[in-house]
Amino acid sequence: xxxxxxxxxxxxxxxxxxxxxxxxxxxxxxxxxxxxxxxxxxxxxxxxxxxxxxxxxxxxxxxxxxxxxxxxxxxxxxxxxxxxxxxxxxxxxxxxxxxxxxxxxxxxxxxxxxxxxxxxxxxxxxxxxxxxxxxxxxxxxxxxxxxxxxxxxxxxxxxxxxxxxxxxxxxxxxxxxxxxxxxxxxxxxxxxxxxxxxxxxxxxxxxxxxxxxxxxxxxxxxxxxxxxxxxxxxxxxxxxxxxxxxxxxxxxxxxxxxxxxxxxxxxxxxxxxxxxxxxxxxxxxxxxxxxxxxxxxxxxxxxxxxxxxxxxxxxxxxxxxxxxxxxxxxxxxxxxxxxxxxxxxxxxxxxxxxxxxxxxxxxxxxxxxxxxxxxxxxxxxxxxxxxxxxxxxxxxxxxxxxxxxxxxxxxxxxxxxxxxxxxxxxxxxxxxxxxxxxxxxxxxxxxxxxxxxxxxxxxxxxxxxxxxxxxxxxxxxxxxxxxxxxxxxxxxxxxxxxxxxxxxxxxxxxxxxxxxxxxxxxxxxxxxxxxxxxxxxxxxxxxxxxxxxxxxxxxxxxxxxxxxxxxxxxxxxxxxxxxxxxxxxxxxxxxxxxxxxxxxxxxxxxxxxxxxxxxxxxxxxxxxxxxxxxxxxxxxxxxxxxxxxxxxxxxxxxxxxxxxxxxxxxxxxxxxxxxxxxxxxxxxx
Numbered sequence: 266x267x268x269x270x271x272x273x274x275x276x277x278x279x280x281x282x283x284x285x286x287x288x289x290x291x292x293x294x295x296x297x298x299x300x301x302x303x304x305x306x307x308x309x310x311x312x313x314x315x316x317x318x319x320x321x322x323x324x325x326x327x328x329x330x331x332x333x334x335x336x337x338x339x340x341x342x343x344x345x346x347x348x349x350x351x352x353x354x355x356x357x358x359x360x361x362x363x364x365x366x367x368x369x370x371x372x373x374x375x376x377x378x379x380x381x382x383x384x385x386x387x388x389x390x391x392x393x394x395x396x397x398x399x400x401x402x403x404x405x406x407x408x409x410x411x412x413x414x415x416x417x418x419x420x421x422x423x424x425x426x427x428x429x430x431x432x433x434x435x436x437x438x439x440x441x442x443x444x445x446x447x448x449x450x451x452x453x454x455x456x457x458x459x460x461x462x463x464x465x466x467x468x469x470x471x472x473x474x475x476x477x478x479x480x481x482x483x484x485x486x487x488x489x490x491x492x493x494x495x496x497x498x499x500x501x502x503x504x505x506x507x508x509x510x511x512x513x514x515x516x517x518x519x520x521x522x523x524x525x526x527x528x529x530x531x532x533x534x535x536x537x538x539x540x541x542x543x544x545x546x547x548x549x550x551x552x553x554x555x556x557x558x559x560x561x562x563x564x565x566x567x568x569x570x571x572x573x574x575x576x577x578x579x580x581x582x583x584x585x586x587x588x589x590x591x592x593x594x595x596x597x598x599x600x601x602x603x604x605x606x607x608x609x610x611x612x613x614x615x616x617x618x619x620x621x622x623x624x625x626x627x628x629x630x631x632x633x634x635x636x637x638x639x640x641x642x643x644x645x646x647x648x649x650x651x652x653x654x655x656x657x658x659x660x661x662x663x664x665x666x667x668x669x670x671x672x673x674x675x676x677x678x679x680x681x682x683x684x685x686x687x688x689x690x691x692x693x694x695x696x697x698x699x700x701x702x703x704x705x706x707x708x709x710x711x712x713x714x715x716x717x718x719x720x721x722x723x724x725x726x727x728x729x730x731x732x733x734x735x736x737x738x739x740x741x742x743x744x745x746x747x748x749x750x751x752x753x754x755x756x757x758x759x760x761x762x763x764x765x766x767x768x769x770x771x772x773x774x775x776x777x778x779x780x781x782x783x784x785x786x787x788x789x790x791x792x793x794x795x796x797x798x799x800x801x802x803x804x805x806x807x808x809x810x811x812x813x814x815x816x817x818x819x820x821x822x823x824x825x826x827x828x829x830x831x832x833x834x835x836x837x838x839x840x841x842x843x844x845x846x847x848x849x850x851x852x853x854x855x856x857x858x859x860x861x862x863x864x865x866x867x868x869x870x871x872x873x874x875x876x877x878x879x880x881x882x883x884x885x886x887x888x889x890x891x892x893x894x895x896x897x898x899x900x901x902x903x904x905x906x907x908x909x910x911x912x913x914x915x916x917x918x919x920x921x922x923x924x925x926x927x928x929x930x931x932x933x934x935x936x937x938x939x940x941x942x943x944x945x946x947x948x949x950x
Contacts, residue, residue: 292743293363294689295331299340303350306361309370311802317358317395323422323429324393325353328362328371331689332546332596334605335405336388342408349412356419357392364389365595365691366739368748369797372808373440378402380439392418397805398433440806443791450791450849457851457872459502465858465865466498466507472859473510474538478517480859483538487518487531489554490817490863496561497869497898508565515562519574520647525609526631527645527676528585529577531555533599541646542639545599545606545686549586549696550816552578553593556703560710564896575707579716582700585688587719591726592692592741593700601686608686610642611676619675623668626658630669694731694739694747697723698754699816705758705765709893717766724762724771727755735777749796749810752782753822760829767889767904772833779830779839782823792845793820817863820846825867832877832901835912835932847871866898873899874930876948879913880904882924891941892926897948 287307288300299306307313309326317324327344329336343349353359364371364387374391377399378384384404391402406414422429444450457465469491474481479488495511498504518524521540523532530552532543556578563571586594601608613628613635620627631645632638638646655665704720707713730741737747737755747755759775762768785798788809796808796819810818824846831839847868854861854868878900880888885904892902908914917937919925925937926944935947 553700
């Protein structure tokens with residue numbers, strides 16, 4: 266399941282085999298890419314860390330991942346260069362880290378860089394004292410700058426050691442500060458008022474890009490939880506501005522070059538402010554979350570474009586990212602044949618050969634020209650509204666999409682003959698958990714049975730290959746316990762899969778995994794969870810993931826998990842703990858909604874009426890399926906043919922032999938009803 270699959274990568278490695286370092290025995294595709302550098306790279310392990318102490322040498326920790334474009338650039342410019350390698354080998358202990366294998370190491374030193382007042386990113390290159398304490402670093406360095414820095418650091422370490430040790434100690438103490446101290450976490454009332462949630466939205470709305478959607482900056486990242494917040498805020502407040510910008514942003518992202526119009530799926534981000542030119546790598550964690558986002562977008566707006574995005578993205582996942590075991594791979598490179606985006610861009614001549622008699626329509630729809638819209642080539646993006654083209658070319662909607670889809674099929678066949686980008690075939694628990702949530706919600710939205718089949722295959726894979734003896738492994742076939750991000754995302758994925766299929770086994774399994782998190786990750790002093798278990802390697806700091814980013818913070822997902830699982834099982838301690846977590850961050854949610862957006866989703870649920878919906882009777886699956894097509898974020902849903910050994914089913918039964926729905930709030934139920942529209946009306950009253 267591990268390895269470099271790109272033909273260009275294999276050729277590159279073959280040409281470099283005059284050098285081999287310790288990374289040759291790694292299972293990580295990223296580390297294997299560096300196995301033939303003349304740099305004496307080592308993996309992060311206790312032996313090499315001890316070696317640094319014994320030789321009293323500074324450490325270079327260089328962190329990246331296989332689909333990172335600038336990681337490849339720095340490797341080619343510096344790490345393959347023998348003069349650079351000589352400087353590194355003579356003066357430093359050199360360690361390469363795959364951030365996807367060791368996010369705990371990455372998290373510590375990314376925080377250190379930011380504490381130094383520097384911008385974070387990858388490749389991340391950090392200089393450490395022999396006892397792992399950071400004293401300087403940065404991201405990408407051009408060759409000349411890197412060599413100059415190596416020389417200066419080596420000189421400073423030899424001649425100004427005292428100052429380096431003093432600086433390193435200061436940064437290390439900063440890393441060890443508790444979140445409650447740094448962010449003044451406090452609060453007892455878990456409910457944010459309507460006024461406070463309106464203020465949070467207002468603070469976010471000030472940053473809206475009203476021309477291109479999203480927030481007004483470049484580069485542009487999709488940030489799914491930010492837009493989920495807008496949808497949920499609209500559900501609570503009926504604020505039309507929130508709904509309008511939500512739908513507008515989703516449409517702009519789907520129309521942009523960041524979306525793969527030929528093969529489906531989304532690139533990592535756009536390098537500009539218009540969603541036009543992507544950084545062409547495709548990451549599983551983005552696409553899993555974007556499935557959830559577009560599923561909720563479709564539930565809320567019934568926009569047909571969103572349905573197409575869901576179907577095409579699922580098709581890409583099953584075609585290019587699915588292991589036969591049912592797990593999903595991690596990423597596709599931005600580069601092929603040593604060139605960023607080469608696999609994805611088109612010349613006008615190529616489009617002519619594929620568009621046939623519809624060239625004018627295709628070129629106008631996808632912004633194709635002879636000179637290209639990016640470096641002489643064309644990044645396909647939608648620049649003309651479908652309604653304008655159907656009118657201009659005298660087509661109805663069906664006829665228009667028949668032509669578009671025929672072009673896409675031919676283009677995909679043509680593109681599949683190109684040399685493919687490298688595939689990072691790691692299967693990561695947390696990212697599969699995010700994707701399981703996405704597939705579950707995608708099925709809820711559009712009821713395509715192939716999506717449910719894919720979700721079921723993935724759920725079984727996680728259960729059978731990643732869960733063992735009540736613990737979750739980060740990777741299959743590798744004895745390495747997951748991090749909090751893995752547990753949080755998989756627990757949430759199991760909950761959402763259960764509420765889609767009503768397969769009780771997965772809700773029970775979510776409860777089992779939660780028990781492990783409570784036992785091994787929880788910090789009772791701060792009422793938050795550590796990123797690593799109490800059995801993990803002892804690093805210089807034990808961190809907590811707190812702010813929401815492209816991936817929501819594991820603590821914010823855990824707050825949601827606690828409240829939802831606690832409600833499913835009437836476990837008041839879990840509910841209380843989740844509410845307390847929200848209370849602690851309530852001021853931050855209002856002040857910084859862009860970086861607390863996933864926390865805000867749970868806060869909205871708690872500030873609104875939170876429904877416990879129970880369906881009981883022979884038609885429970887059909888009723889659940891119908892209910893799930895609606896955007897109803899403030900609920901949990903459970904269903905069965907008859908009474909189940911769950912407190913939610915106590916004293917409830919099908920009335921007069923008819924499938925019955927109970928809508929309850931805080932254990933108090935409304936009148937039982939026998940149709941989904943009646944239940945929805947009760948929830949909306």
